[in-house]
Amino acid sequence: MSLVELKRYFTAIEAEVERTVLGSHGIEALVFDSGLNGAEGGGMASAVRLMVLDEDYAEAMRLLTAGGRPGPG
Numbered sequence: 001m002s003l004v005e006l007k008r009y010f011t012a013i014e015a016e017v018e019r020t021v022l023g024s025h026g027i028e029a030l031v032f033d034s035g036l037n038g039a040e041g042g043g044m045a046s047a048v049r050l051m052v053l054d055e056d057y058a059e060a061m062r063l064l065t066a067g068g069r070p071g072p073g
Contacts, residue, residue: 008047
């Protein structure tokens with residue numbers, strides 16, 4: 001069981017919104033590097049990363065691609 005990067009964001013706010021979407025579907029996610037991201041909304045000193053367990057990667061990506069709506073099946 002290890003963490004993998006799901007997606008990168010310009011701001012921690014964007015990452016936290018999608019972390020919340022995943023959490024509402026039972027997928028635990030963590031936001032990394034939010035403290036390194038300069039001012040919220042700007043600088044892009046460092047990308048903010050959304051991390052999930054490797055076994056949750058495919059489902060998490062599917063949920064975010066579908067806009068947080070469960071797909072068929």
